[in-house]
Amino acid sequence: MIAIEEIRKAREVLEGTAIRTPLVRLDAETDAEILLKLEVLQPVRSFKIRGAGNAVLQATDAELADGVLTASAGNMAQGVALAARIRGVPATIVVPEHAPQTKIEAIERYGGRVIRVPYEEWWETLVSGHYEGVDGLFVHPVADDRVMAGNGTIGLELLEQCPDFDAVVVPYGGGGLLTGIASAVKAERPDVRFYAAEGLLPPPERRGRVAFYDARHRLRLDLIRTLQEHGYTLAAIDRVLARIPEDAEPSEYAVHSAVLAPWLPAQIEELDRAGLERRVGRRLDDDELSYLGTIGALEACGDDRYRTSPALLGHAIELMRLPVPASVLHESAEIIGAHATAVADGLTDVFVKGIWGPYQRGELDDEQVVAMLSRLRPLAVKGLVSAFVRAADHAARKNLS
Numbered sequence: 001m002i003a004i005e006e007i008r009k010a011r012e013v014l015e016g017t018a019i020r021t022p023l024v025r026l027d028a029e030t031d032a033e034i035l036l037k038l039e040v041l042q043p044v045r046s047f048k049i050r051g052a053g054n055a056v057l058q059a060t061d062a063e064l065a066d067g068v069l070t071a072s073a074g075n076m077a078q079g080v081a082l083a084a085r086i087r088g089v090p091a092t093i094v095v096p097e098h099a100p101q102t103k104i105e106a107i108e109r110y111g112g113r114v115i116r117v118p119y120e121e122w123w124e125t126l127v128s129g130h131y132e133g134v135d136g137l138f139v140h141p142v143a144d145d146r147v148m149a150g151n152g153t154i155g156l157e158l159l160e161q162c163p164d165f166d167a168v169v170v171p172y173g174g175g176g177l178l179t180g181i182a183s184a185v186k187a188e189r190p191d192v193r194f195y196a197a198e199g200l201l202p203p204p205e206r207r208g209r210v211a212f213y214d215a216r217h218r219l220r221l222d223l224i225r226t227l228q229e230h231g232y233t234l235a236a237i238d239r240v241l242a243r244i245p246e247d248a249e250p251s252e253y254a255v256h257s258a259v260l261a262p263w264l265p266a267q268i269e270e271l272d273r274a275g276l277e278r279r280v281g282r283r284l285d286d287d288e289l290s291y292l293g294t295i296g297a298l299e300a301c302g303d304d305r306y307r308t309s310p311a312l313l314g315h316a317i318e319l320m321r322l323p324v325p326a327s328v329l330h331e332s333a334e335i336i337g338a339h340a341t342a343v344a345d346g347l348t349d350v351f352v353k354g355i356w357g358p359y360q361r362g363e364l365d366d367e368q369v370v371a372m373l374s375r376l377r378p379l380a381v382k383g384l385v386s387a388f389v390r391a392a393d394h395a396a397r398k399n400l401s
Contacts, residue, residue, distance in 0.1 A: 001179070001182070001183045001186075002145060002148050002149050002152055002179065002180060002183040002184075003183075004183065004184060004187040004188075006145070006146075006149040006152075007149050007152035007153060007155070007156060007180070007183060007184045007187075008156070009058075009149070010050075010054040010058075010146070010149040010150045010152065010153050011153045011156055013053070013054055013057050013058055013150075014049075014050060014053050014054055014057070014150060014153060017043070017049065017053045017057065017082075017083070017086065018042060018043070018049050018050045018053055018150075018153070019041065019042060019043070020157055021037055021038045021039050021041050021042065021154075021157070022037075022038050022041070023035050023036070023037055023038075023157075023158070023161040023162055024036050024038060035162060035165070037154060037157075037158065039154070043082060044075065044078040044079050044082055044106075044110075045075075045078075046075040046078070046079070047151065047154060047177065048075040048076045048078065048079035048141075049078075049079040049082065049083070050079075050150040050151055050153055050154065051076075051079065051141075051144070051146070051147030051148065051149075051150035051151045051176065051180070052070075052076055052079030052080045052082075052083050052139060052147065052150070053079060053082070053083045053086075053150060054146050054147065054149055054150030054153075055080075055083070055139045055144055055146040055147050055150065056068055056080060056083035056084055056086075056087055056089075056137075056139065057083055057086065057087065058146055059087075059137055059146075063137045064087060064089045064136075064137055066135035066136040066137075067084065067089045067090035067091060067092065067135070067136040067137070068080055068083075068084045068089060068090075068091045068092070068136050068137045068138075068139055069091075069092045069093075069094070069131060069134055069135075069136040069137065069138050069139070070091075070092075070093055070094070070138065070139045070140070070141065071093075071094045071095075071122055071125040071126040071131075071141070072093060072094075072095065072141055073095060073096055073098075073099045073103065074095070074099055074100065074103030074104075074106070074107070075103075076139075076141040077093040077095060077103070077107045077112060077114075078103070078106050078107055078110055078112075080093065080112070080139050081093060081107050081110035081111055081112030082110045082111075084111065084112070085110055085111045090111075090113065090136075091110075091111065091112045091113065092112070092113045092115065092131070092134050092136060093107050093112045093113065093114050093115065094115045094117055094121075094122055094125045094131050094134075095107075095114055095115070095116055095117070095122065096116075096117065096118070096119045096122040096123075097116050097117065097118055097119065097122075098119065098218070099116070104116075115131070115134075119218060126140070126141075141174065141176065142173070142174030142175060142176035143174070143176070144176075147176055147180075148176050148179050148180040148183070149180060149183075150180065151176055151177045151179070151180030151181060152180035152181060152183050152184040153180075153184070154177075154180070154181050154184070155180065155181040155182070155183065155184025155185040156184050158181070158184075158185060159184070159185060159188055159189065165192065166191070166192060166193065167192065167193045167194070167195065168181060168182075168185065168192060168193070168194050168195070169194075169195045169197050170182075170194065170195070170196060170197065171197050172196035172197060172198050175196075178194065178196055181194075182194050200220070200224055200234075200237060200238060200241055216246070216247065216248070219248075219250055219253040220241065220244075220253070222253070222257070223240075223241075223244075223253055223256055223257060224237060224241070226257055227240060240256070244256065249366075251365075251366035251367065251370075252366055254366060254370055255359070255366050255369050255370055258369065258370045258373045258374065259356075259373065268307055268308070268309055269307070269308060269309075269310060270301065270305060270306070270307050271305065271306055271308065272303075272304055272305050272306075273289075273304050273305075273306070276298075276306055276308070279308075279310065279313065280313070280317055288320065289306075291320065291326050292308075292313075292316055292320075294326045294329070294330050295316060295319070295326060295329040295330060295333065296312075296329075296333050297309075297312050297313050297315075297316035298313070298316075343384065347380065355369060355372060355373075
């Protein structure tokens with residue numbers, strides 16, 4: 001636990017760097033009153049500025065003589081970079097090579113120097129607190145008392161904003177956020193219960209009071225993202241993951257990813273209305289947007305934003321110049337959709353019987369299944385297109401002659 005005096009000191013230190021975030025009621029059908037602490041409103045869009053800011057701003061000039069160093073995939077890195085800029089010292093951030101480019105750009109906007117390394121090297125930096133050739137104060141994202149004290153300022157705000165709550169649910173990764181908030185709250189309200197909310201990943205590896213995620217967690221996370229992209233619900237994702245042992249080899253994850261891989265490369269863009277109109281080259285009124293949605297060229301995704309395929313959009317815009325009723329295209333799409341579903345169900349049955357079943361029985365290995373899928377998919381797509389062309393030609397000759 002972190003001493004309450006250190007957490008109160010952290011709040012003073014963070015004045016003007018981290019903000020006091022609002023506590024808002026969640027509108028949900030439940031007997032419990034649920035309140036959300038909106039840490040996404042912090043300067044770096046994350047609570048991480050509290051811990052990173054306290055660690056860097058409380059450090060002595062001697063500690064910061066060579067700048068600061070941290071190992072992070074994004075949010076903690078941004079907090080450290082911003083705090084270092086406030087102190088006027090350089091910040092070096094070691095990130096795993098799979099870190100999102102948007103996070104990298106944000107770190108650099110705050111003045112951080114980014115070093116991309118393989119995951120194993122990043123992990124070693126996180127564990128050892130050292131990166132060869134770089135000096136400076138290492139700020140650990142989790143196992144640092146000043147970081148946890150900064151996180152604890154959330155607990156002080158909770159006590160002031162809602163004195164009569166009886167439980168707190170905290171996202172759990174390495175435990176630094178939970179430790180900080182619980183230290184602050186229980187100093188005044190020892191009766192409050194705390195719950196650690198874990199995601200779909202297995203529990204992190206523990207080393208003393210510090211918890212870490214390793215390569216197998218990353219593989220599982222990549223699969224979760226793929227499932228989300230395919231529209232799987234949380235319950236459906238949980239069912240898929242339940243079939244994969246926590247200690248599964250990378251090749252087994254590769255099989256599941258291959259099964260879910262798109263049949264054709266998808267070139268989908270998400271645009272706001274202004275971007276969509278720039279893509280089209282002119283203004284679009286509401287009726288035209290509705291028409292494009294009806295024929296399947298646009299998919300509304302909220303906040304006046306749309307998903308579309310550039311190639312499909314181009315054809316749709318050309319069609320709008322012609323007297324083709326939207327009903328023709330809409331009914332055509334329904335017919336194609338119905339028959340495509342039947343074809344997909346039939347092909348899936350064939351796959352289950354001929355490939356997935358033998359794989360589950362151990363008659364095929366991981367590499368064989370991945371190789372089969374990579375070759376069968378393009379053949380199936382070509383076969384479907386060829387069969388449709390032949391059938392369409394036959395129907396035209398039969399009905400239009």
